Amino acid sequence: MTVSRADTVAILGAGVMGEALLSGWLRGGRDAVTVLISDRSPERLANLKDKYAVRALPAAEAAAQAATLVLAVKPQDMRALVQEISGAVGDSTLVVSLAAGITTAFLEAQLPEGTSVARVMPNTPALVDQGMSAVSPGAHCDADQLATATGLLQACGRVVALPEHHLDAVTAISGSGPAYIFYVVEAMIEAGVLLGMPRATSTELVVQTLYGAATMLKETGEHPTVLREQVSSPGGTTMAALRELDDHKVRAAFLTAIEAAARRSAQLAAGE
Numbered sequence: 001m002t003v004s005r006a007d008t009v010a011i012l013g014a015g016v017m018g019e020a021l022l023s024g025w026l027r028g029g030r031d032a033v034t035v036l037i038s039d040r041s042p043e044r045l046a047n048l049k050d051k052y053a054v055r056a057l058p059a060a061e062a063a064a065q066a067a068t069l070v071l072a073v074k075p076q077d078m079r080a081l082v083q084e085i086s087g088a089v090g091d092s093t094l095v096v097s098l099a100a101g102i103t104t105a106f107l108e109a110q111l112p113e114g115t116s117v118a119r120v121m122p123n124t125p126a127l128v129d130q131g132m133s134a135v136s137p138g139a140h141c142d143a144d145q146l147a148t149a150t151g152l153l154q155a156c157g158r159v160v161a162l163p164e165h166h167l168d169a170v171t172a173i174s175g176s177g178p179a180y181i182f183y184v185v186e187a188m189i190e191a192g193v194l195l196g197m198p199r200a201t202s203t204e205l206v207v208q209t210l211y212g213a214a215t216m217l218k219e220t221g222e223h224p225t226v227l228r229e230q231v232s233s234p235g236g237t238t239m240a241a242l243r244e245l246d247d248h249k250v251r252a253a254f255l256t257a258i259e260a261a262a263r264r265s266a267q268l269a270a271g272e
């Protein structure tokens with residue numbers, strides 16, 4: 001079967017996020033022949049070709065054969081990748097970057113004049129079709145191209161369009177967010193073990209509690225304060241615990257931590 005360039009998407013850098021998108025597209029019914037992958041690691045490529053039956057090519061060749069390029073390397077590897085593919089980027093190519101910190105202006109300056117670029121910040125729950133992504137258009141990305149970028153992410157979860165000046169904050173909240181939640185989950189599991197419970201039991205209790213609480217937030221649409229108050233009996237156990245969290249400034253620590261993540265995203269833009 002011959003596949004047109006217009007229908008082809010290339011994932012350049014097929015690591016955690018590249019695979020999350022690839023797997024989401026295939027689960028959503030996209031034909032594997034319309035996806036090209038490229039990665040520096042031959043082992044990684046062999047593994048993905050086996051698992052998903054997609055074609056692998058060197059980055060510049062993949063870039064020449066696809067109308068949409070998803071750049072999914074680490075921010076520190078972005079300059080080298082863009083230099084590698086720049087000559088293969090055509091007039092109608094849409095470049096979609098997933099990298100933390102890397103601005104559309106940075107990419108536009110490295111790519112041929114007038115290249116359409118969209119910046120996206122996804123997160124790992126895309127692996128289970130529950131991703132949260134934000135997308136921002138660059139200077140030459142028109143509405144149709146923004147819709148194309150949005151569609152690629154919608155296959156794996158929800159997408160919001162936002163002005164690019166919010167993207168460092170998005171990176172700090174939803175991009176890195178799953179890690180904060182996993183960190184809290186780890187701490188709660190440890191607490192169960194400290195109280196004498198088998199680890200497997202503690203894990204089951206915590207994971208289902210997280211799932212239930214997330215489902216309540218989503219399905220009731222109630223403010224989290226209301227839902228927290230429903231759990232907090234006067235003079236009860238929950239207030240005893242929350243008082244300790246307040247004493248240990250856990251809320252303030254979250255604010256400071258998320259500010260640090262946003263600051264780090266901005267530093268990555270400067271190549272630090």
Ligand SMILES: NC(=O)C1=CN([C@@H]2O[C@H](COP(=O)(O)OP(=O)(O)OC[C@H]3O[C@@H](n4cnc5c(N)ncnc54)[C@H](O)[C@@H]3O)[C@@H](O)[C@H]2O)C=CC1
Binds near residue numbers: 038041073
């Ligand atoms: N992991 C996460 O939770 C999220 C990551 N991101 C962003 O996604 C991007 C990718 O992150 P991960 O998937 O976590 O990284 P990763 O390290 O799992 O994947 C990056 C892949 O790029 C490959 N690579 C590096 N240079 C290359 C080149 N020149 N040509 C071809 N392949 C090359 C590496 O071999 C690696 O497999 C990063 O820029 C990150 O900021 C965004 C949101 C969430």
Ligand SMILES: O=C(O)[C@@H]1CCC=N1
Binds near residue numbers: 171175
């Ligand atoms: O930690 C990072 O830099 C990437 C970006 C958002 C999540 N992971």
